[in-house]
Amino acid sequence: MSAFLPDVIKIIVKTVRCLLLWQRTLFCTGLLLTTSPLQADNNELRYCIDPDWMPYEAIVDGVHVGISADYLQLIAEKSGFKFKLVPSRSWLHSLQLLQNGSCMLLPMLNQTAERLQFLRFSEVYFRSPNVLVSQHQQPFLQSLENIGQRVLAVPAGYRLMEHLLNYYPDSNTLLVDSESAGLQAVMNGNADLFVGSLYSINHYIQQHGLYQLKVAGWVGVEDQLRIGVAIAHQAILPQLNQAIAAITEAEHLAIYRNHTRMPVNEITNYKPLWQLAATAMAIIVLLIIWNYRSRYFYQRLQEKNQQLEQTRAELEAAVKELKFLSDHDPLTHLYNRNYFDRTLRVAQQRASHGQHIFSLIVVDIDFFKQINDNHGHSAGDAILRELADILRQQVREQDIATRWGGEEFVIFCPQTSAAEAQALCSRIAAAIAGYTFSHHISLSCSFGVAQQQADEELSHCFERADRALYQAKQAGRNRTCLG
Numbered sequence: 001m002s003a004f005l006p007d008v009i010k011i012i013v014k015t016v017r018c019l020l021l022w023q024r025t026l027f028c029t030g031l032l033l034t035t036s037p038l039q040a041d042n043n044e045l046r047y048c049i050d051p052d053w054m055p056y057e058a059i060v061d062g063v064h065v066g067i068s069a070d071y072l073q074l075i076a077e078k079s080g081f082k083f084k085l086v087p088s089r090s091w092l093h094s095l096q097l098l099q100n101g102s103c104m105l106l107p108m109l110n111q112t113a114e115r116l117q118f119l120r121f122s123e124v125y126f127r128s129p130n131v132l133v134s135q136h137q138q139p140f141l142q143s144l145e146n147i148g149q150r151v152l153a154v155p156a157g158y159r160l161m162e163h164l165l166n167y168y169p170d171s172n173t174l175l176v177d178s179e180s181a182g183l184q185a186v187m188n189g190n191a192d193l194f195v196g197s198l199y200s201i202n203h204y205i206q207q208h209g210l211y212q213l214k215v216a217g218w219v220g221v222e223d224q225l226r227i228g229v230a231i232a233h234q235a236i237l238p239q240l241n242q243a244i245a246a247i248t249e250a251e252h253l254a255i256y257r258n259h260t261r262m263p264v265n266e267i268t269n270y271k272p273l274w275q276l277a278a279t280a281m282a283i284i285v286l287l288i289i290w291n292y293r294s295r296y297f298y299q300r301l302q303e304k305n306q307q308l309e310q311t312r313a314e315l316e317a318a319v320k321e322l323k324f325l326s327d328h329d330p331l332t333h334l335y336n337r338n339y340f341d342r343t344l345r346v347a348q349q350r351a352s353h354g355q356h357i358f359s360l361i362v363v364d365i366d367f368f369k370q371i372n373d374n375h376g377h378s379a380g381d382a383i384l385r386e387l388a389d390i391l392r393q394q395v396r397e398q399d400i401a402t403r404w405g406g407e408e409f410v411i412f413c414p415q416t417s418a419a420e421a422q423a424l425c426s427r428i429a430a431a432i433a434g435y436t437f438s439h440h441i442s443l444s445c446s447f448g449v450a451q452q453q454a455d456e457e458l459s460h461c462f463e464r465a466d467r468a469l470y471q472a473k474q475a476g477r478n479r480t481c482l483g
């Protein structure tokens with residue numbers, strides 16, 4: 001029995017110890033749950049972010065995205081915390097929400113002396129350089145030391161403003177609402193430079209195609225980004241740091257790559273190419289227009305030349321016709337009185353030198369008025385033309401048959417005696433008698449013949465021939481009389 005008691009006592013003591021240990025564990029857990037600020041909010045940590053600071057963080061369609069979103073997810077997995085986003089309009093608004101207790105922490109920001117007044121910070125979990133950005137025409141300034149009086153855009157509430165006030169109080173700063181507003185200020189020329197985080201600037205330039213901007217220098221300060229927790233909730237910092245420390249290099253690298261590896265745009269300056277192409281196009285268009293205009297003018301010229309050629313031909317024909325008409329009778333196409341006078345003046349001069357003799361024959365159609373009256377004037381015209389043809393056929397080559405006027409014709413017969421002229425009259429009369437005229441009209445002609453006498457005036461010779469014709473008419477027509 002004495003040996004059995006100590007064993008029982010040992011078992012009882014052990015059981016009591018176990019109970020005590022279990023109770024203490026329960027008590028400790030309960031204490032933790034009751035004393036931690038998480039217990040009140042079901043492990044939920046309300047946080048605010050900069051809604052426009054990609055790739056670090058932003059609110060897109062009410063959802064927290066960016067580097068801090070990925071880190072919060074990892075920290076949530078590793079710490080058991082739940083994070084709940086309290087939406088804000090801007091970074092300044094986020095700071096206000098934090099200070100009025102609406103949110104408990106800011107997941108990604110730099111530590112500054114000013115912020116330490118209301119925040120406590122975790123360990124650094126992300127670093128990035130800050131740069132100066134300008135338009136391309138600005139020289140490379142290298143650092144803040146060389147900005148001179150250039151207007152430098154800085155986002156309000158960012159740590160860089162604090163840095164500038166501390167180390168570059170004379171700098172000419174322009175406060176802007178956000179990094180995007182700062183970049184736009186440089187684009188618009190409202191600021192010469194913008195200072196901001198390399199990754200977010202790079203992101204914005206890529207997103208908006210602001211390729212006229214360039215990095216104009218490095219700012220000595222780099223962003224050392226941490227979680228900032230409101231002082232009232234600083235008790236969670238050890239757990240947050242634990243979770244941050246548990247993030248592996250591979251996880252850091254994955255987040256870095258996921259958000260900073262921008263598609264590398266081979267920025268080729270196509271401006272000269274476009275200018276060249278535009279110039280070439282302009283030249284081609286001008287050449288086409290010039291070619292078109294040349295062809296148009298060439299065609300017009302051709303047309304004008306053709307018209308000119310036609311006019312010239314018409315003029316030539318008109319001159320020819322005029323010349324013909326000046327020497328010929330338009331109805332019968334025999335020589336006219338004008339030609340007769342000219343030719344006979346020359347013949348007379350020759351005859352006066354005793355070189356040549358000539359004879360004149362005056363021919364007149366008998367009763368021509370009756371033909372006109374009976375058959376019409378156009379029938380009379382046809383008869384005149386047909387008689388002219390007979391005269392042309394019957395006279396010799398050197399003879400000149402002329403329509404003197406009306407139904408009267410004169411034939412000049414050079415080197416012809418009166419007898420030869422009379423013989424010609426007989427041939428003509430015979431041809432008329434044997435010819436079938438239009439409308440089967442029969443007709444005859446009377447002839448007056450005169451041979452030029454020595455030194456006789458042409459007009460006198462003509463009068464003799466005319467008188468001889470008169471005699472022929474008086475004697476009954478259809479005959480030849482010699483004057």
Ligand SMILES: Nc1nc2c(ncn2[C@@H]2O[C@H](COP(=O)(O)OP(=O)(O)OP(=O)(O)O)[C@@H](O)[C@H]2O)c(=O)[nH]1
Pocket residue numbers: 331364365366367368369370372376377378379380381384405406407473477
């Ligand atoms: N169709 C036509 N008739 C003409 C032309 N020239 C003159 N005459 C006509 O010729 C006729 C001449 O008539 P007259 O002088 O009386 O002579 P004729 O009738 O021939 O009589 P004789 O000479 O005496 O035999 C007139 O009726 C004129 O009108 C002409 O170009 N065409």
